[in-house]
Amino acid sequence: MADLILELFSEEIPARMQAKAEQDLGAALEKALGEAGLSWASLETASGPRRLTVFVDDLSERSADVKEERKGPKVGAPDKAVEGFLRGAGLSDINQAEVRSDPKKGDFYVAVIETPGRDATDIIAEAVPAIIRGFHWPKSMRWGTGELRWVRPLQRIVCVLDGKIVPFEVDGVASGNETEGHRVHGRGPYKVLDRQDYEESLSGAGHVKLTRDARREVILSGIEKVCTDAGLEWIEDKGLLEEVVGLAEWPVVVLGDMDPAFLSLPPEVIQLSMRTHQKYFAVNDKKTGKLAPNFIVVANIEATDGGKKLAEGNSRVLSARLDDGRFFWEKDKATPLEDMAAKLSTIAFKAELGSLGDKVERVAALARELAPKVGADPDLAERAARLAKADLVSEMVGEFPELQGVMGRYYALEEGEPEAVADAIRDHYKPQGPSDSVPTDPVGIAVALADKLDTLVGFWAIDEKPTGSKDPFALRRAALGVVRIVLENEVRLKLHSNLEVSSDLLSFFADRLKQVLRDQGQRHDLIDAVFALGEDDLVLITRRVEALGAFLDTEDGANLLAGYKRAANILKAEEKKGDLPSDLSVDDALIAKGPAEEQALGKALADVEAAIEGPLAAEDFTGAMAELAKLRAPVDAFFEAVMVNDDDAAVRANRLALLTKIRATLHCVADFSRIDG
């Protein structure tokens, strides 16, 4: 058994690519070694700004010999058969085959093919260059005069098995047993004999924290320490944390400060400036809970002055950034939002759908129309819609597109717009993803719905719908947004009959609604059953589905469904035989002559038909279902005692009419034929 260390050492690997590359390299090596017939006790990986490492412990030194026997033709078989056998087994002469005897078949040939095992060194020397050449990076490059592609120039390959170099070369880079440490604190090179040696050299004199976990730990404990010491509170940012984990081999957490005067800027601007441009963490003052005039930077050196100079330098850069931010903020505040909005007419929304200015006009009209339905003031809704996109031409949003809406809200407040208008400007983009909340203020709801509906109706009108995985205009997200806003706020809209939503677009909404209801645990067949009624009010659909689900979970519900199926099957079978009589109306006089069960069903149907009208009109679906439950007993009894196919044609027709009535009554609530079970 031997231990293997493989390290691919390059110039700085983009932080976002390191974790995946580490995983891919481990998997590729595992696959290659396994396929070559080697075994091992453990395979571990590590990655950092300049290296990917794999440790394989207790690797078998040789793959096993493989002996394979192949049965051939009988002795004395025709030449053709013997030739074919020799070719297949890779033999040149029949004397190389053995002759075996079988009591039934007689003598026949057997080829014994022996493949000797290979040394692990040879297997690795062949596998690693192939892995390197075929490695997939999100973006790769060539350098110098070589043809090899890697994420950045590949400088060294360490490949040591049991203390010895596994010799190979990839495009001018030869494998070796020397690695490098931190550029400033201990570059090395360091000879690598085994894993312990490698880890000790690098984490000691080499000043390299090898694994992501080790670096994350140092960073988190460093953050905790500087925050505790200064009475601050870290504003957790996992995305940024994962990024800085890939930016330093020897992370050192340093607290910097900034001119408190900058705190007059919106906190979003400061935080985004820190995060996007500088990769700093923002911190709150523990006492006030508000942004503190400090930042946390994760450096890659243990500075000889304790980090004083680098903190000052970082602070100066942040000041310059925030100066820019202040310049944009002041310049934007000097421009009325209406003037910004006017510029939208020069920006294309989508060629066939006009400019952003045109879109704003449409959204304003629609927001006004929707306002009464969501309890918003129409004037405020229209006003908010007219200003909602204005900040897209502001300097600040030009710099930080993520602040769209957020800045518009600030500028609106500066100009004394009502708070509802300002909030709607910010919130009309919501929800921006599954974890984002929906607007809850009526004005925000009106504008958010109008904006998304306009986009969807527009793209449907020019036949630009999402196909497969392609959805370049994020139309699915827009539709899902509409569904969530409508459901979470119980907004009552008739999408098809009141708004210009085509039936095709309506079914697109239906699919999104199914997604939402499914996530809530509702059965998709129930959703289909309700949709089939042609309902276009998403809130009502949801209520029906919920009531239906609860009903079917009861014994009455399940049995009634079975009765329905039976009725429907009989009708279907009769329909196959020939057309049912055209006027299938129930003749009460005929029923009165029939058996008691038939009379009871006839009465129950008439009663229930009348009784569900009230609850249905009141949108009380649970109440309607309770009425339907009363049909269960008479339906069961009817099928138990009564023969539908009576010899008397009139009686038969009347009973078929009864069945049709069962079907029709249940269809007042849902199309039961689409329900499974």
Place this chain on the structure above:
Amino acid sequence: MTAPKAHAKPKSFQDLILTLQNYWAEKGCAILQPYDMEVGAGTLHPATVLRALGPKEWRAAYVQPSRRPKDARYGENPNRLGHYYQFQVILKPNPANLQDLYLESLYAIGIDPTVHDIRFVEDDWENPTVGAWGLGWEVWCDGMEVSQYTYFQQVGGLDVFPVSGELTYGLERLAMYVFGVDNVYHLPFNDPDSEVPLTYGDVFLENERQQSAFNFEHSDVEMLKRWFADCENQSNALREAGKPLPAYDYALKASHTFNLIDARGAISPTERQAYIARVRDLARGAAAQWAEQEGAGA
């Protein structure tokens, strides 16, 4: 190997430039002079963008004044200028130790790596105007971008081989950092102990003011539009005549003329895109023709 050491700090802005020039001259670069045309970036000097094409080896370094009319701030912003300098280095093919050479150039201008935090942060460079892109980094010193470091992969829409390593130092920013100055106009331009000490402001402040006024208030947009068309025609005609070098010059002239028009905010976003596409066609066309001629001569 011992830890890297920084040299003494340069005394002035010009001293910093001279130090970089001497450093790269020692590494075998031809020290060129600035290109005599208005360009928005040092990369656009034919010594970089055109020489990156074709099979011939090449090493050069030079200072290039860059004009970005939109960035002008009437001399009122301590960090932004409409006219500034870049120091540009190109090594083709890139030597294997280019990262080390680059870091040593920072040590040479007095940046001490034992107290300053130097980092290579992913930044893929592209210049669609000349159909060029490459992979590399922004180099950060204490969070400030002091250089752009790129391995060219394509220029003029063509794969390059061999690959060039390109370094761009933003000189004013770097100098402000080295001298610990918060306002660009306070940088010592020459030796502050000399008989006539001059600051960056003494040399350039009035220029920034007047040029800003030109860029934003006084330029004649109609005239600029005519110029643009003339440059475009000239560049196309030169390319048709098989003369990519002057054709490229006229592409640069068209590009700067467009930047002036753009600074006035006189064109709609749609028009803007159309102008950019026209400049791109000129620059790419000239670059592609040059590559063809270079390849043929190899």
